[in-house]
Every structure is written in structure tokens, then in C-alpha cells.
Amino acid sequence: NAGVTQTPKFQVLKTGQSMTLQCAQDMNHEYMSWYRQDPGMGLRLIHYSVGAGITDQGEVPNGYNVSRSTTEDFPLRLLSAAPSQTSVYFCASSNIGIAKIQYFGAGTRLSVL
Amino acid sequence: KNQVEQSPQSLIILEGKNCTLQCNYTVSPFSNLRWYKQDTGRGPVSLTIMTFSENTKSNGRYTATLDADTKQSSLHITASQLSDSASYICVVLTTSGTYKYIFGTGTRLKVLA
Numbered sequence: 001n002a003g004v005t006q007t008p009k010f011q012v013l014k015t016g017q018s019m020t021l022q023c024a025q026d027m028n029h030e031y032m033s034w035y036r037q038d039p040g041m042g043l044r045l046i047h048y049s050v051g052a053g054i055t056d057q058g059e060v061p062n063g064y065n066v067s068r069s070t071t072e073d074f075p076l077r078l079l080s081a082a083p084s085q086t087s088v089y090f091c092a093s094s095n096i097g098i099a100k101i102q103y104f105g106a107g108t109r110l111s112v113l
Numbered sequence: 114k115n116q117v118e119q120s121p122q123s124l125i126i127l128e129g130k131n132c133t134l135q136c137n138y139t140v141s142p143f144s145n146l147r148w149y150k151q152d153t154g155r156g157p158v159s160l161t162i163m164t165f166s167e168n169t170k171s172n173g174r175y176t177a178t179l180d181a182d183t184k185q186s187s188l189h190i191t192a193s194q195l196s197d198s199a200s201y202i203c204v205v206l207t208t209s210g211t212y213k214y215i216f217g218t219g220t221r222l223k224v225l226a
Contacts, residue, residue: 004156031212042117042202042216043157050212058213090156096212098145098164104156 002026006091006105013081013112021076021108023091029103030096032074036060036087037107043090049074050096081112115140117217119203125223130193134220136186136203144206148177148188151200151219160188160201193224 007022025032033048035058045058049068063085065077074093078085088109094102117138126132138146145164149157161170161177163186170177174191190197203217 033214035216040218042218044216045213048213056211092156098206098208099162101159101162102147102214104158106156107154 004091004093004103004105006089006108008108009106011108011110013078013110015081015083015112017081019078019081021078021089021091021110023074023076023105024072025074025091025093025103026072027093027095027103028071029093030071031100032068032091032093033058034064034066034074034076035090035092036085037090038087046076046089078110083112086110086112115205115207115215117203117205117215119201119217119220121220122218123221123223125225126193128193128195128224128226131189131191132193132222133190134188134201134203134222136188136217138184138186138203138205138215138217140205140207140215142207142209143181143184144208146177146179146186147204147206147214148175148186149202149204151202153199157202190222193222195224195226198222198224 004025034046035043047066049055091105094100120135148160151157163179176189179186200219202219205215
């Protein structure tokens with residue numbers, strides 16, 4: 001059982017480059033979300049989705065795009081990378097409900113030079 | 114503003130000792146409160162989930178408490194082990210008109226032999 005799979009694990013970009021972080025889950029979860037984790041700060045929500053075709057912004061959406069064409073996949077696109085986007089990115093999924101467990105991927109460590 | 118605050122920021126204890134981590138939240142409306150464990154270099158893993166009506170939930174040596182009146186929670190770790198060394202994150206789910214997890218910044222626990 002794969003759970004939540006994120007690729008790549010590590011990435012180095014130059015300022016201005018674009019890229020897509022991949023996230024896939026095999027648990028048929030409706031809810032998927034992207035977070036960034038920076039030193040000394042809690043996980044901050046970038047974008048989330050409550051089902052295929054539905055996405056919404058979190059607290060730090062600027063510079064990122066998402067789409068949800070299938071239940072399984074929720075890619076995060078960096079449009080024009082900036083050094084401020086250097087961070088560890090986590091994708092998570094869960095069913096929607098009061099006490100549903102949220103599952104996280106292993107993370108993508110991104111450095112923007 | 115929805116916030117989750119944790120204390121202490123970091124904690125060092127000897128193997129076999131007990132410890133208690135604190136969480137205060139100002140999230141409204143409140144759906145449930147979770148504690149996660151995050152090992153270095155990995156994604157968070159759910160330990161406990163408590164709804165408004167639950168004031169204690171255990172998972173092995175981990176016991177979480179919730180006081181919904183004072184908006185406080187604690188995570189008690191009994192007979193600590195070296196493998197308990199990790200960050201422990203308090204998370205509150207809010208679901209009115211949205212579905213968002215609000216993360217605390219975590220308590221970094223180090224267990225020494």
C-alpha cells in the first residue's frame with residue numbers, strides 16, 4: 001500500500017525556473033492539500049482540494065498553482081521560482097469527515113538559488 | 114485569527130522519564146484536535162484525534178487531553194524511549210464553510226540515553 005507518494009524528493013532550481021511537484025495517493029481520498037514547512041514555523045497551507053475539479057487557496061498561495069483532474073493526483077506548480085520558495089513541501093490526503101486521519105507524503109526538499 | 118500555539122519549543126529528557134507537551138488554540142469553529150509526530154526528514158504521522166466531546170485519548174504510551182472550555186490540550190508521553198525523539202505538532206481542524214487544518218509550530222523532543 002503506497003499511501004501518499006511525492007516526487008521528486010530533492011530539487012534545486014534557479015530563480016525564474018518553473019517546475020511541478022507531483023503528489024499521488026491510492027486511498028481514494030477526497031481531500032488533498034499542499035503545505036510548506038519552514039524552520040521555526042508550522043506547516044502552512046498552500047492550496048487544497050475537496051475533490052476532483054475543485055481547488056481552493058490556503059494561506060500562502062502566491063507563486064503556486066494546482067489542479068485536480070483526478071481523485072488520485074494533485075500536482076503543485078511553481079510558476080517562476082524565487083529564493084523565498086526554498087522550503088520543504090508536503091502533500092497530504094484524507095477522507096472528509098470529523099475524525100478522518102490525514103496521511104502525509106515524505107516531502108520534497110526544494111532549494112531555489 | 115486562527116492560531117495554534119505550543120510550548121515548550123524544545124525539550125530534552127532522559128530515557129524512561131515522562132513528559133507533557135502543551136497546546137493552546139484559538140480556532141473557530143472547532144471541529145477536532147489532533148497530535149502528530151514528525152520524525153526528522155519525514156512527513157507528520159497522526160497520533161490522536163479528539164472531538165469536542167472527548168477529553169482524553171490514548172495511543173500506547175501517548176495520552177492526549179482536551180479541555181474545550183479553556184481551549185487547551187496536552188500530550189503526555191509515558192516512559193519515554195529514544196525513538197520518541199521527534200517533533201510533536203498540535204493541529205486543529207476547522208470545517209465551517211471550509212475544511213482546513215491549522216498547525217502549531219511543534220515541540221522538538223530529544224530523549225537521551
